[in-house]
Amino acid sequence: xxxxxxxxxxxxxxxxxxxxxxxxxxxxxxxxxxxxxxxxxxxxxxxxxxxxxxxxxxxxxxxxxxxxxxxxxxxxxxxxxxxxxxxxxxxxx
Amino acid sequence: xxxxxxxxxxxxxxxxxxxxxxxxxxxxxxxxxxxxxxxxxxxxxxxxxxxxxxxxxxxxxxxxxxxxxxxxxxxxxxxxxxxxxxxxxxxxxxxxxxxxxxxxxxxxxxxxxxxxxxxxxxxxxxxxxxxxxxxxxxxxxxxxxxxxxxxxxxxxxxxxxxxxxxxxxxxxxxxxxxxxxxxxxxxxxxxxxxxxxxxxxxxxxxxxxxxxxxxxxxxxxxxxxxxxxxxxxxxxxxxxxxxxxxxxxxxxxxxxxxxxxxxxxxxxxxxxxxxxxxxxxxxxxxxxxxxxxxxxxxxxxxxxxxxxxxxxxxxxxxxxxxxxxxxxxxxxxxxxxxxxxxxxxxxxxxxxxxxxxxxxxxxxxxxxxxxxxxxxxxxxxxxx
Numbered sequence: 106x107x108x109x110x111x112x113x114x115x116x117x118x119x120x121x122x123x124x125x126x127x128x129x130x131x132x133x134x135x136x137x138x139x140x141x142x143x144x145x146x147x148x149x150x151x152x153x154x155x156x157x158x159x160x161x162x163x164x165x166x167x168x169x170x171x172x173x174x175x176x177x178x179x180x181x182x183x184x185x186x187x188x189x190x191x192x193x194x195x196x197x198x
Numbered sequence: 199x200x201x202x203x204x205x206x207x208x209x210x211x212x213x214x215x216x217x218x219x220x221x222x223x224x225x226x227x228x229x230x231x232x233x234x235x236x237x238x239x240x241x242x243x244x245x246x247x248x249x250x251x252x253x254x255x256x257x258x259x260x261x262x263x264x265x266x267x268x269x270x271x272x273x274x275x276x277x278x279x280x281x282x283x284x285x286x287x288x289x290x291x292x293x294x295x296x297x298x299x300x301x302x303x304x305x306x307x308x309x310x311x312x313x314x315x316x317x318x319x320x321x322x323x324x325x326x327x328x329x330x331x332x333x334x335x336x337x338x339x340x341x342x343x344x345x346x347x348x349x350x351x352x353x354x355x356x357x358x359x360x361x362x363x364x365x366x367x368x369x370x371x372x373x374x375x376x377x378x379x380x381x382x383x384x385x386x387x388x389x390x391x392x393x394x395x396x397x398x399x400x401x402x403x404x405x406x407x408x409x410x411x412x413x414x415x416x417x418x419x420x421x422x423x424x425x426x427x428x429x430x431x432x433x434x435x436x437x438x439x440x441x442x443x444x445x446x447x448x449x450x451x452x453x454x455x456x457x458x459x460x461x462x463x464x465x466x467x468x469x470x471x472x473x474x475x476x477x478x479x480x481x482x483x484x485x486x487x488x489x490x491x492x493x494x495x496x497x498x499x500x501x502x503x504x505x506x507x508x509x510x511x512x513x514x515x516x517x518x519x520x521x522x523x524x525x526x527x528x529x530x531x532x533x534x535x536x537x538x539x540x541x542x543x544x545x546x547x548x549x550x551x552x553x554x555x556x557x558x559x560x561x562x563x564x565x566x567x568x569x570x571x572x573x574x575x576x577x578x579x580x581x582x
Contacts, residue, residue, distance in 0.1 A: 119357075120357050121318055121357025125265075125291065127265055128263075129262065129263025129265075130263065134265060136266065136293035136317070137293075137357070138317070138318040138320065138385075139266065139268070139320070139359070140266075141218075141293070193432055193434070
């Protein structure tokens with residue numbers, strides 16, 4: 106479980122998890138059986154790049170293009186994806 | 199119902215939107231579980247909303263911000279329009295959960311519902327073996343059907359959530375229950391100790407586990423969690439312990455009218471599925487729009503905020519944490535829903551909870567002594 110997030114891996118949401126924008130909460134949320142997590146801005150931005158096809162490296166590149174003032178994002182993205190996997194939200198293949 | 203990870207930070211003095219909508223489609227049910235949370239006098243309420251009325255409720259709820267939707271009952275499968283309602287829910291953007299006994303489910307329906315956009319099916323079991331399961335459910339074929347449907351749900355690609363209501367007659371099966379769930383490859387297992395409302399309150403003495411039983415069960419769950427983690431399994435065990443053994447009350451429903459909106463089969467709107475028994479007038483979706491119900495109705499505003507609180511809650515520094523506990527439990531145990539939940543050791547009525555614990559240590563009632571949830575028994579409550 107605690108192995109490293111590698112840049113070539115492709116994250117995808119686990120079965121039963123749905124990521125969507127909720128206007129009423131002004132936030133991205135992750136929905137799963139009888140539960141919901143409201144995501145903060147950066148978590149929402151990272152997970153919005155999960156499409157089951159992009160690798161971690163590609164996600165980082167896209168996020169750095171989307172947020173040019175944020176500086177290098179690789180550590181943040183990998184750190185968060187590690188947490189997301191730990192929480193059982195995503196798999197990395 | 200569990201509120202596993204609702205972010206608590208959206209509670210403020212402002213009333214937020216109802217994020218969770220529970221659609222109790224019907225009180226009809228082929229099973230007779232003696233811990234059913236439906237009202238004792240459900241037989242008095244046979245009217246059900248039409249497909250169009252439910253569709254309108256779903257649409258209004260979604261417009262207000264509801265994201266989680268539960269189809270519950272009774273047994274929601276008895277509604278012939280379930281697939282249509284599921285389709286509507288998906289179209290609106292809900293995450294929809296079907297809470298079912300599995301009775302009346304078929305492989306074809308599992309597939310139809312998936313295609314309609316259902317996100318999750320929770321199958322409830324009564325026990326880990328057919329004899330006890332079927333005795334509790336009041337149905338001879340229930341267990342085999344549940345096993346078959348649990349497998350069908352998994353095969354279809356849904357996340358598998360199995361729910362076991364735990365009480366003194368099955369709590370000793372914790373090992374077998376978890377082993378069964380492992381064999382079925384469940385993703386989530388809810389080991390939900392009975393909460394004493396509705397039929398379960400009526401049967402409390404016959405259902406409540408003793409402290410010793412509970413301690414053993416907790417140790418079992420803990421050791422399974424460690425084993426599962428060590429083996430790399432991602433099966434999650436969710437053990438809901440009974441609040442009768444706590445010293446502080448649960449933050450019931452995350453606060454009255456805070457996140458949860460239940461609509462009963464006849465359209466009565468409630469802040470939780472138990473609240474119907476309270477001496478409060480609750481609005482009906484047939485007469486009032488959902489937004490007015492949620493934000494403006496006296497029923498939903500009745501226990502919002504804390505100005506309604508008597509002592510010891512009023513001056514308690516924990517009142518923002520647990521909101522005084524559960525109004526229904528206060529009503530059932532003290533006769534006044536304003537009171538502090540007697541689970542709290544600060545409550546002047548805490549002795550009633552202590553008495554229930556003592557009774558659980560000496561209870562001898564068997565399965566045959568329980569009052570089973572069926573129309574005949576319900577009519578008796580209606581008359582009395």
